[in-house]
Amino acid sequence: MDISLKTSITLIGAGNLGYHLGRRLHATGAEIRQVFSREAAKAEELARATGAQPVSQLEEVKSGAGLYILAVSDGAIAQVAATLQQHLPANSAVVHTSGATPSTVLAPYFPKHGIFYPLQTFSRSREPDFSTIPICIYSPDEELEGQLAALGRQLSHSVHRIDDEQRAILHVAAVFVNNFANHLFHIGHTILKEEKLPFELLLPLIRETVDKIETNRPEDMQTGPARRRDQETINRHLAYLKKFPNFAEVYRALTKNIGEMYR
Amino acid sequence: MDISLKTSITLIGAGNLGYHLGRRLHATGAEIRQVFSREAAKAEELARATGAQPVSQLEEVKSGAGLYILAVSDGAIAQVAATLQQHLPANSAVVHTSGATPSTVLAPYFPKHGIFYPLQTFSRSREPDFSTIPICIYSPDEELEGQLAALGRQLSHSVHRIDDEQRAILHVAAVFVNNFANHLFHIGHTILKEEKLPFELLLPLIRETVDKIETNRPEDMQTGPARRRDQETINRHLAYLKKFPNFAEVYRALTKNIGEMYR
Numbered sequence: 065m066d067i068s069l070k071t072s073i074t075l076i077g078a079g080n081l082g083y084h085l086g087r088r089l090h091a092t093g094a095e096i097r098q099v100f101s102r103e104a105a106k107a108e109e110l111a112r113a114t115g116a117q118p119v120s121q122l123e124e125v126k127s128g129a130g131l132y133i134l135a136v137s138d139g140a141i142a143q144v145a146a147t148l149q150q151h152l153p154a155n156s157a158v159v160h161t162s163g164a165t166p167s168t169v170l171a172p173y174f175p176k177h178g179i180f181y182p183l184q185t186f187s188r189s190r191e192p193d194f195s196t197i198p199i200c201i202y203s204p205d206e207e208l209e210g211q212l213a214a215l216g217r218q219l220s221h222s223v224h225r226i227d228d229e230q231r232a233i234l235h236v237a238a239v240f241v242n243n244f245a246n247h248l249f250h251i252g253h254t255i256l257k258e259e260k261l262p263f264e265l266l267l268p269l270i271r272e273t274v275d276k277i278e279t280n281r282p283e284d285m286q287t288g289p290a291r292r293r294d295q296e297t298i299n300r301h302l303a304y305l306k307k308f309p310n311f312a313e314v315y316r317a318l319t320k321n322i323g324e325m326y327r
Numbered sequence: 328m329d330i331s332l333k334t335s336i337t338l339i340g341a342g343n344l345g346y347h348l349g350r351r352l353h354a355t356g357a358e359i360r361q362v363f364s365r366e367a368a369k370a371e372e373l374a375r376a377t378g379a380q381p382v383s384q385l386e387e388v389k390s391g392a393g394l395y396i397l398a399v400s401d402g403a404i405a406q407v408a409a410t411l412q413q414h415l416p417a418n419s420a421v422v423h424t425s426g427a428t429p430s431t432v433l434a435p436y437f438p439k440h441g442i443f444y445p446l447q448t449f450s451r452s453r454e455p456d457f458s459t460i461p462i463c464i465y466s467p468d469e470e471l472e473g474q475l476a477a478l479g480r481q482l483s484h485s486v487h488r489i490d491d492e493q494r495a496i497l498h499v500a501a502v503f504v505n506n507f508a509n510h511l512f513h514i515g516h517t518i519l520k521e522e523k524l525p526f527e528l529l530l531p532l533i534r535e536t537v538d539k540i541e542t543n544r545p546e547d548m549q550t551g552p553a554r555r556r557d558q559e560t561i562n563r564h565l566a567y568l569k570k571f572p573n574f575a576e577v578y579r580a581l582t583k584n585i586g587e588m589y590r
Contacts, residue, residue, distance in 0.1 A: 138560060164552070164560045184532055185550055190539065198528045224528065233522045234529075236564045237515040240574075241529050242536045243551030244581045245508045250545040250588065252500040259496045265461045265487065266497075266504050267541060269447055273505045274537045276453065278530060282513040287448055288506030289427070297401060297427045301499045310584050311503075317580035318507045321573050325513065 071130035071211060074098045075116070076144060078106040080186040081161055082135035088194045090114035092218045097129045122147045127156065131211070133180060134160040134170075142169045149173040157208050163235035166228040167202055178203025180212050181231060182220075185242055194219040200226035200234065251311050258307075283325070290322035334393035334474060337361045338379070339407060341369040343449040344424055345398035351457045353377035355481045360392050385410045390419065394474070396443060397423040397433075405432045412436040420471050426498035429491040430465055441466025443475050444494060445483075448505055457482045463489035463497065514574050521570075546588070553585035 073094055075086045078101035087110070090096050096116040101107035104120040111118035119125060125132075125148060132152070136144055141160050148158065158174040160167070163181050170177035181200040184192060199216035202225060203209035209225070216223035226234060249270065253263050276285045289297035298319060305312035336357055338349045341364035350373070353359050359379040364370035367383040374381035382388060388395075388411060395415070399407055404423050411421065421437040423430075426444050433440035444463040447455060462479035465488060466472035472488070479486035489497060512533065516526050539548045552560040561582060568575035 138557065164557075164563070183528060185535055185539070185548075187539065187543075187548065190535075192535075196531050198531065200528075222528075222531075226524075230522060230524060232563065232567060233518060234524060236567055237518045237529060238532055239551055239553075239564065240511045240518070240578070241515040241533050243549065243553060243585070244577075245511050245533070245536055246540070246545050246549055247553075247581055247585050247588075248503045248508050248511070249540050250549065251584075252504040253545050255496060255500045255503070259493060261489075261493060261497060265446060265463075265485075266500060268459045268461065268485075269501055270504050270508070270537055270540070272448055272453075272455070273508055274533055276448075276450065277509070277512050277533070280450075282509050282516050285448075285450065286506065286509055286513065288502055290502075290506060290510075294401065294427075300427070300495065301502065304495060304499055310587050314507075314580050314584050315503070317577050318510055321514075321577050322506070322510050324573050325510075 071095075071215065072097050072128075073131050073133060074100070074125060074129040075110070075114075075133050075135060076100045076122075076125070076148075077135035078103070078110040079135060079137075080188055081182070082133075083110055083188060084186050084192050084194075085133070085135060085161070085182065086110050086114050086116070088192075088219055089215075090116075094215070094218065098125060100125055123151060125152070127152050130157065131215070132156060132158045134158065136160075138162050138165045141165055142173075145170050145173040157205075157211070159203070159208075159212065163200070163231055163238060166232070167204070168228065176203075176205045176208050178205065178208050178212055179226075179228075179231065180215065181226070183234065183238065195221060198222045198224055200224050200231055202227055202231070248314075251308075251314065255308065255311070286322065286326070288322075290319040291326060293323065334358075334478065335360050335391075336394045336396060337363070337388060337392035338373070338377075338396050338398060339363045339385075339388065339411075340398035340424075341366070341373040342398060342400075343451055344445070345396075346373055346451060347449050347455050347457075348396070348398060348424070348445065349373050349377050349379070351455075351482055352478075353379075357478070357481065361388060363388055386414060388415070390415050393420065394478070395419060395421045397421065399423075401425050401428045404428055405436075408433050408436040420468075420474070422466070422471075422475065426463070426494055426501060429495070430467070431491065439466075439468050439471050441468065441471050441475055442489075442491075442494065443478065444489070446497065446501065458484055461485045461487055463487050463494055465490055465494070511577075514571075514577065518571065518574070549585065549589070551585075553582040554589055556586065 096114040099111040107118035159178040179202040183198040201212040359377040362374045370381035420439045422441040442465040446461040464475040
């Protein structure tokens with residue numbers, strides 16, 4: 065029997081993650097009791113979509129929910145927990161959804177605490193496919209951890225117990241493959257825009273770059289002037305990049321690092 | 328009427344690009360006369376697949392083909408052209424397939440020269456979908472350029488006239504979005520391997536990073552600690568990266584550059 069389906073949830077935060085997570089939890093049968101957002105309109109929108117009560121003051125968050133999910137920014141987690149502690153029962157189960165913040169920030173406020181971290185980037189306008197999103201769960205409380213695992217499986221077939229240290233590492237890696245990769249796409253976009261060439265020219269290449277590593281190790285797929293130490297082409301590229309000195313710096317750092325990796 | 332279907336082609340080079348291009352040209356009805364590779368086995372394999380004659384000496388390349396396509400490494404283009412010039416008619420049409428080398432390297436040897444550059448990364452083991460690959464064509468000879476455009480349309484619905492300067496720029500951008508992005512995936516892979524975490528955890532995130540920019544500008548999709556100037560998280564990441572000093576350098580360069588782009 066699925067414990068999670070019986071767990072009522074209060075969701076603190078209605079940003080990109082809270083918005084999609086709340087809607088998906090509701091769709092899979094979870095009871096969402098309350099939705100908190102400091103922006104009343106956001107709380108109301110998500111509450112409507114999930115059959116929950118909207119609240120815009122933390123003091124209005126009621127006791128009695130089986131699980132409190134904090135989907136707020138990293139910097140706000142501790143303070144929100146401190147405020148909730150003042151009027152929620154001490155044995156309330158409280159988790160946060162961040163990859164970058166240890167579970168221990170919740171410990172001073174709620175002994176029953178943990179992590180429910182969907183490893184994905186969320187945008188308001190894009191409907192995520194939760195079934196493939198790795199859900200990283202963790203709690204020092206065994207019962208709560210079991211509950212989080214069940215809730216994870218309700219959303220996704222990819223649920224993983226990831227402790228604080230592992231999750232911190234995962235988050236660093238995620239910054240490389242998501243934030244930094246996106247920035248390289250931004251650089252490509254900027255260069256082509258400057259030269260009045262359509263960005264669409266690069267999309268099949270970008271798509272294939274990613275398709276390849278679904279079935280191959282990235283290191284085996286590397287090509288290009290840095291990999292083959294083609295200094296003539298590298299110099300030509302750097303000469304062109306004189307008009308984008310910031311990009312030249314990134315070019316140099318990555319070319320150097322690729323050279324070091326294939327010694 | 329499609330000129331290209333009547334053009335007989337001799338393919339110089341049976342590497343990853345030559346291999347796929349030759350097979351695709353053959354499949355779309357082009358006549359491949361000869362396939363050259365210094366490695367006889369490679370020439371024979373591709374010749375069998377394309378109904379062509381295999382040759383492993385440049386001196387065996389016969390005159391009379393409508394188009395000679397040089398799919399060789401950047402460093403070899405000029406020398407191959409110089410050797411071919413010695414026994415091919417001076418008015419032979421000779422193009423190369425490189426994004427990194429100007430068309431002008433062919434000019435001293437063949438007045439009818441140009442470019443036929445499929446903007447994609449090719450691996451032997453992966454069947455490319457040519458129909459979506461941008462084919463960048465160029466020739467200072469108007470008739471040849473028309474022929475190249477027709478040949479491009481035979482393979483792809485994305486054919487573009489891209490001159491030498493534009494192609495050089497496109498190639499720089501391609502290095503950022505392909506080689507460098509792949510290197511970030513390599514870094515992510517290395518970090519997770521070190522920590523005995525499965526790389527598969529990052530694949531949905533990587534997939535979404537790319538899916539997003541099919542319909543959004545990369546700069547609008549940026550998230551993460553560098554974008555929001557979350558110095559606390561950045562410091563935590565850099566502390567972890569002390570065990571990977573090379574990756575820390577890349578982290579710093581990209582974080583700095585992202586900061587500069589969102590001033």
